[in-house]
Amino acid sequence: MVKQYLESIRQEYVEKKISLEEEISSCENSMRENDKLIEILDKKNDPNYEAFTPREFSSYNRIKIDELKEEQKNISEKIISLRDRLQEYDFRIAEITSVIREAAANEKSDNLDFYDTRLALLQTVETERQRIARELHDSTVQNLTALVHKAELCSKIIDSDPVKCRLELFSMGKSLRKIIEDTREMIYDLRPMSFDDIGFDVTVERSLDRFQKSNGIKCSYQVNGNSYSIDNVIQITLLRVIQEACNNAVKHACASYIKVNISYFEKKIVLTISDDGKGFDVSSVLKETRDDNSGFGLSMMKERVYLLSGNISIESSPGKGCSIIVSIPRMKEDI
Numbered sequence: 001m002v003k004q005y006l007e008s009i010r011q012e013y014v015e016k017k018i019s020l021e022e023e024i025s026s027c028e029n030s031m032r033e034n035d036k037l038i039e040i041l042d043k044k045n046d047p048n049y050e051a052f053t054p055r056e057f058s059s060y061n062r063i064k065i066d067e068l069k070e071e072q073k074n075i076s077e078k079i080i081s082l083r084d085r086l087q088e089y090d091f092r093i094a095e096i097t098s099v100i101r102e103a104a105a106n107e108k109s110d111n112l113d114f115y116d117t118r119l120a121l122l123q124t125v126e127t128e129r130q131r132i133a134r135e136l137h138d139s140t141v142q143n144l145t146a147l148v149h150k151a152e153l154c155s156k157i158i159d160s161d162p163v164k165c166r167l168e169l170f171s172m173g174k175s176l177r178k179i180i181e182d183t184r185e186m187i188y189d190l191r192p193m194s195f196d197d198i199g200f201d202v203t204v205e206r207s208l209d210r211f212q213k214s215n216g217i218k219c220s221y222q223v224n225g226n227s228y229s230i231d232n233v234i235q236i237t238l239l240r241v242i243q244e245a246c247n248n249a250v251k252h253a254c255a256s257y258i259k260v261n262i263s264y265f266e267k268k269i270v271l272t273i274s275d276d277g278k279g280f281d282v283s284s285v286l287k288e289t290r291d292d293n294s295g296f297g298l299s300m301m302k303e304r305v306y307l308l309s310g311n312i313s314i315e316s317s318p319g320k321g322c323s324i325i326v327s328i329p330r331m332k333e334d335i
Contacts, residue, residue: 003100005303010096017089024082027075034068034075041065063157074143081139126236141180148176200235201227201262204242208260211243215250218257225264234328237304238262238271241312244301245273245324253277253322271326279316301326 041061155162155169198206201223208219242260249255255277263270301324305312310328 005307006096006100010093010100013089013093013096017086017093020082020086020089024079024086027079027082031072031075031079034072038065038068038072041068126233141183144176144180144183148173151176199227200230200238203235204239204260204262207239207243208246208258211246217250217255219246220257220259222259222261223264224261227264228330230269230330234269234308237308238269238326238328240304241271241301241324241326242273245275245322249275249277249322253279255321265330267330269328269330271328272323274321274323276321279318279320279322281318282314282316 041064151169151172155166158165201221205221208221211217212219246258249258253275255275257276259272259274261272261274263272302312305326305328308328310326312324312326314322314324316322
């Protein structure tokens, strides 16, 4: 099962690499097209040509050339960034391939060795999530902000139908600001930065509060026992399970109340998520897979918990709500 999961992760990176290569090729094609267009407009700005060209049209050509050159600069920077990501994907593919070979060679290792391999894999995945989060914050959000300012500036220099143009640009500005807001939400989903600042329990409380406000559903969170520090990978796994369970309760179970309970025992952490939704047949749902990228589904919940040598049980039946119970060892020595 571990080998299959590793291979699925590797395949995911291979597909991302192919997508990046296609995006780079598209950017290079755009640059070539812009170069040709700049060359054509430059010829039209020739002094001999301008003698027969209306002044307004010539001025428009110069503005368009400046815009195209600025666009070329942005595309060039984007290509550099994409190639950096491509190199990183190559590194990740090689790294995971190495882990697969090592896992195959040590297939008969004891539980502690398996735990180290699983933990290393999850740490690799979460490290990649953090990298994506930083990249989105440092590049995408800033670039989109710059585009907002550029759109506002363009509204001042376009002469034809200025009223309509300004209205369109204003609408673009609003849309771009919304994209920025959504991107920041994506960053939070990829890696809740509050883990490092306020700890696991408060992060879960805030996550549930955000979920409650955005979905209009009542949520409660209870902690039993004395909380203690747990590995970051365990924290993020538990949070992913909570997020997926809550999303399922709203989207599929039509629940009105969700209760999340975490218990700290000496050698394990037990998480329980219960809802008052319409319930389902557990055996049939676990056979289904998710086709979108919005979450990892019930089956993936089980895989991630398994990789930490934990246990997960799902109790539900039609009309009786759902309870998900997750138990994960505190440390590998507790397996």
